[in-house]
Amino acid sequence: MSARTSRTRRRRQPLRRAVPGTSPGQLTPPPDALHPIVSLFGYGPDEHLELADADPEAVREALARWPVVWVNVDGLGDPDLVARLGALFGLHRLALEDVVHVHQRPKVEHYTDHIYIVLRLPDPGAEGLESEQISLFLGHNFVLTFQERPGDAFAPVRERIRGGKGRLRAAGPDYLAYALIDAGVDSNFPVLESLGEQLEDMELEIVDRPGRGAVVALHAIRRSLLNLRRGIWPMREMLGALSRDADPLVGDETRLYLRDCYDHAVQIIDLLETYREIAAGLLDVYLSSVSNRMNEIMKVLTIISTLFIPLTFIVGIYGMNFHFMPELQWRWSYPILWGIMLSVVVGMLYYFRRKKWL
Amino acid sequence: MSARTSRTRRRRQPLRRAVPGTSPGQLTPPPDALHPIVSLFGYGPDEHLELADADPEAVREALARWPVVWVNVDGLGDPDLVARLGALFGLHRLALEDVVHVHQRPKVEHYTDHIYIVLRLPDPGAEGLESEQISLFLGHNFVLTFQERPGDAFAPVRERIRGGKGRLRAAGPDYLAYALIDAGVDSNFPVLESLGEQLEDMELEIVDRPGRGAVVALHAIRRSLLNLRRGIWPMREMLGALSRDADPLVGDETRLYLRDCYDHAVQIIDLLETYREIAAGLLDVYLSSVSNRMNEIMKVLTIISTLFIPLTFIVGIYGMNFHFMPELQWRWSYPILWGIMLSVVVGMLYYFRRKKWL
Amino acid sequence: MSARTSRTRRRRQPLRRAVPGTSPGQLTPPPDALHPIVSLFGYGPDEHLELADADPEAVREALARWPVVWVNVDGLGDPDLVARLGALFGLHRLALEDVVHVHQRPKVEHYTDHIYIVLRLPDPGAEGLESEQISLFLGHNFVLTFQERPGDAFAPVRERIRGGKGRLRAAGPDYLAYALIDAGVDSNFPVLESLGEQLEDMELEIVDRPGRGAVVALHAIRRSLLNLRRGIWPMREMLGALSRDADPLVGDETRLYLRDCYDHAVQIIDLLETYREIAAGLLDVYLSSVSNRMNEIMKVLTIISTLFIPLTFIVGIYGMNFHFMPELQWRWSYPILWGIMLSVVVGMLYYFRRKKWL
């Protein structure tokens, strides 16, 4: 248990963005931020360029050449890089600040020539499904994404760019942004599925062998569901706003696709709430299983006591050493006593059966 | 129990529509999809045609000839067929995709010359009333429905087409769509009625013989109610939108009927919520029954112990082998002791009666 | 208990209006519908006519002669009669259908020359306060009401027509409709009052003698409150709509009275919710009473065991038959042992007192 705890402690980031009251617009990265790796995709309908490790200069060149450029930064450990990319793409200062203060709620913010979108994705490796913040900037010819940790939620989109099939290569940066958001939202499904399976396994376990471990595990699942929920509810709002509100940077067709993405978020919320209710129900089942088990134990205890305590009393009587106990001399006392004791037992067993304790 | 589990496992479909991040518009049917069977109805006020197994060519001919054509596809196992029917009826690509990704929430989507409606009906054969997705396309002269499994929710509508009485044969495809939706919504009633009866039986059982089985069964009912609820709430929204929003494909008269259908959905929700509260109340009754029973057992245990343990102590005293115990020689010790023991018992019984433990 | 159950079963009506999927507009009465009795009132400011058993012909004549005609039908067993009255008064087909499908929620529907209102009143005779559906049609010069069972909610209104005092005889059919609705809504008060008294009695009983019966009774009250609630919430909406929306059939003055009626419905809901919370609170009190009682029993059990089990062990020691037990020969062993045993008892009692178990 202690191993698990210390691990939780290590991962937990402070909630505060900075010391309360400090000046806004400061780019102070989270203390455990990783060193950034910048990757770049530039593509048009026919060709594409992929750079696994790009520097700002390469980004500038790609912007000049390719119809759509996607720059992805894994790790927020270098505030200078963030500032330089911000200057290169002309991003708003408050947005840049939110990139490194990784406790933002999912939201969308419209600036004059770019949109800033914050996503929160469950991090399957983290304790209790703590979520990771993904920042996405959408401009006229670029998409810029920042991830806290290198993850593979975007891997299938990379494959689609490389493959060159489907709409993606022919469409603009808004469609790329949609594809990334969609991949992010859908990354909740495997996590949810795994939680659903855990709940199902737990259901069998709780009914068969209710133990303390089950409640602790159930509590952990409920915490994970709470964490998922904290990420997906504002994501739904954000997707609703994005698919509803007109912005020249997002085409009508893409808005239709985002509506589909919104539907997925609602589906995830539906499932989440159902799982939460099932988990609550399981706790009830557990508690009643425990009290049933207690009941059963009590019944055995009562039956044993009720059968033997009176008998022990009876045999105690004739263990007394009084000089004048007429029964002791009688010839048939002993067998008669056996008879009495037997009938006491039989009578009690009959009584218990009538009470349905057996 | 294990049989039941494995069955659950077999039926459970993965939640994900596809691998997250794959291109939208792909028609990947669910892994356990059945091979499709296409049936066709064409009718006008006076005549009708019924084909139990139709191919796309037959559909094309029927569309040319009959005022109203209803094509029903049972089973989603053949994506090519779905694509060909989509092309034949001019359906939107995103809608076709939702047909085969069978975890949609009930919704209505208006396209330029057709409406796409998703229904979810409880599948009485499935574990925990998992719901089945029905897709319905309504066009100028056709209704196209897709079902996951051949079911009989639509059987009465087929009978009404064959019979030729009532409004159905004389009315347009919008009325047929209404009739199908109405049959779908109303198919919740028998399921609810059966759950209501189970709850009523459970109530008697819980009061008479509270056992572990009851809680597990109650939990199963609550899960079923949750599943029904997950289907019917968005159905209500969808019916509200359909009966409220003007669309040239749905006549005013049909909208009035859809309003009636909406009322049914609200009625179902009312019942559902009432059943959920009753189920929660039953759990309370169960828990209190169990603790009452425990109480009763404890009382018996206490009375037995309280009566006999002191007596056993008393007889133990005179079983001691001390050489100098004056009472042992006295003539009346033994009968006097019986008197003392009797009065102890009587005194205790009086005390218990005053405490209302008897 | 079985008698109660079978009675419940007899009264319970199927939830379904009809077989799902059948054609709408069919007048299939509920299976246990009673044979209808038609009564008629015709009145003006000065005179009135009362017919206890009227046929459609008499209704037609009364319509021609009296300023206001009220036809009341008790029992829905004759669909033909409903259809004939529908034709006579020119009622809409969907409304007529809802009259016989007695599971409608309270609602108001405006047709071109009549208003259709559905009320649900608690049926004090029914198990769990199942509600009865009352249908009310309001036209230019008539009010037509359908009741499932002959009841006396409308009796005071009849008296007021006969008496001829107050506004009723001078006012139009809208005021009559208001008077009937008001009588219906207010019929919830005595039912609520009786539930409130039951809750109060239960409170005393639960505190004094918590027993299994109390929980079952509490559960029954909660079910009744749920049933009442299911009727009165939509009634509130309906009354709000009726008093707010302009309709030439309802005068402004009557709308003011309906507003008063709406206030009553809100008052009923307030009380209902308060009673629901009190009932939930009583369950908590019950559960804590039971566990307190258990606690007390356990304490007695523990004290008995703790006092006598060690003593029994001590006397058992000197009941052993070892040849070499020096204590047995000593002169003062027996009185000394009594002293030891007494001090053990006193010590324990002192310990229990300090623990506050006595």
Next chain:
Amino acid sequence: MSARTSRTRRRRQPLRRAVPGTSPGQLTPPPDALHPIVSLFGYGPDEHLELADADPEAVREALARWPVVWVNVDGLGDPDLVARLGALFGLHRLALEDVVHVHQRPKVEHYTDHIYIVLRLPDPGAEGLESEQISLFLGHNFVLTFQERPGDAFAPVRERIRGGKGRLRAAGPDYLAYALIDAGVDSNFPVLESLGEQLEDMELEIVDRPGRGAVVALHAIRRSLLNLRRGIWPMREMLGALSRDADPLVGDETRLYLRDCYDHAVQIIDLLETYREIAAGLLDVYLSSVSNRMNEIMKVLTIISTLFIPLTFIVGIYGMNFHFMPELQWRWSYPILWGIMLSVVVGMLYYFRRKKWL
């Protein structure tokens, strides 16, 4: 307990306004209504008149002479008086009816030349803080208030009229109405404060000595909070409407003060809901305290049984009277047995310590 009950019974008023279905507009006072006492204040900036017992004629005269007249009626036992005052001030019939039917929710009703306001104030003397209805009519130059019972919520306002300082004497009747409403709303604070103190005391008691009395007292507090809540929620709505909606009878400045009054109502609701949550939390603490106590008792019981029952068995063995038991003759049997028994006890105590039961 029975004394308390009978008192509750005596105070409880029937919920119904009248027999359901009777004609509206009837002035039937509640059965236990007190005989009315009419007091009168007439004032202007410089002078004031106070009559402790006024008749309608005196009211008429005061209306003619003073800029602002406040008539207060304590007790609703005389419907004629209510009717005469209604005629004198030109009040609406429906409003007068609501004055005597004392189960109105707080509300405001705008009539052509007066406003009718219903307040509900907690009655500290009543069982469970049952509330009292105050009716307030505001006209061009008068305020007319009706109270069920003579109470002192308005006493400070009387003092302010007599004192003649502050805005009150110089302002119009709308400011007087505000002052009365404000005094009424604020009369919830001492009641809440007392409940808060009771909760705090209870918290200590429950943690230290959890007993059945605590739960019953907690239930009583929760009922009182429910009753307060039933009065204050609609009061908040009413104050919101009053401070928002324009009415020539209420000046803009007074509306600003009413907004302040609305803030107080919101503050009261905030506190109320916090107290409700604290009370619910205390029940949890109580239940866990009880089960902890039970746990402790069980531990003692188990330790006693576990220590002595095996020992009693051992000494029982050597109390048997078999002729051939070699141990009985051995010289060191008795001391060896003591050794065995001691080591059994020590072993068990070690085991309990490891299990943390000691």
Next chain:
Amino acid sequence: MSARTSRTRRRRQPLRRAVPGTSPGQLTPPPDALHPIVSLFGYGPDEHLELADADPEAVREALARWPVVWVNVDGLGDPDLVARLGALFGLHRLALEDVVHVHQRPKVEHYTDHIYIVLRLPDPGAEGLESEQISLFLGHNFVLTFQERPGDAFAPVRERIRGGKGRLRAAGPDYLAYALIDAGVDSNFPVLESLGEQLEDMELEIVDRPGRGAVVALHAIRRSLLNLRRGIWPMREMLGALSRDADPLVGDETRLYLRDCYDHAVQIIDLLETYREIAAGLLDVYLSSVSNRMNEIMKVLTIISTLFIPLTFIVGIYGMNFHFMPELQWRWSYPILWGIMLSVVVGMLYYFRRKKWL
């Protein structure tokens, strides 16, 4: 425990602003208000002035000279000072009254030439995180703040004024007001973080060693969360209004920053609700831990009783003194009896193992 209580008592302030019904606009400070200390900052882009203890005259001078003046008053014990500052800055009477009546909910009120803002900040030193009221007035060239107690929430802002870096010194009083509000809102983070850590520690403790202290501590955390929540919810509304509604005193740029502040409040609420759910879940874990422990104890008790009580009965039989007990003479009785007793024990242990009690 008593020390803690008396401390709570001392700190608790009466809820009431004043005696109900007294005239509004009276400046009666809370009974335990501290003597005020007035500090002053005047600054422009290039210079600044700081006075640790200023009098009204110094304030007047600073207003005339500096572009932005911030006056901060710690302690509300001197109503005259409040009144004089009110007159100096031209503040509204109702607002001044709210400054000293320190139970306001967070709110914003727009007066003609100043805005009055009420904040509530958690007071980490107070019992149960009782909150402190901060009043902030924003005018054309000043910010005036009142604090109940000298606190350090605003310390970083002071540092930023002194430092002269960042936007603060160059911007107007609206930006200063934003900086102060932001510091106030963010002061919730460390408090929340500490509660989160306490919850995490408690989780480990409850799973390992469930004790009564844990529940009491959990209850205290829940109370603290309730208190935080009571402050932060209306703060969110207030910030929403402030960032949305146009007011000439608040620039567009500042409104953008306030929107960021609003996002922080929403983040705090999210965390708060998550913690509340976790705390509720921990109670469930605790209760199930306790009942598990009870279960375990019961099992030991049952096993001991079940093993030894029958054996004690058996040895009791052969302790009887009947003259005619054939078994007593038999040669092998004693070893045979041992065999019987051993097999009884083995049989029972086998039974328990099968029942999974071992």
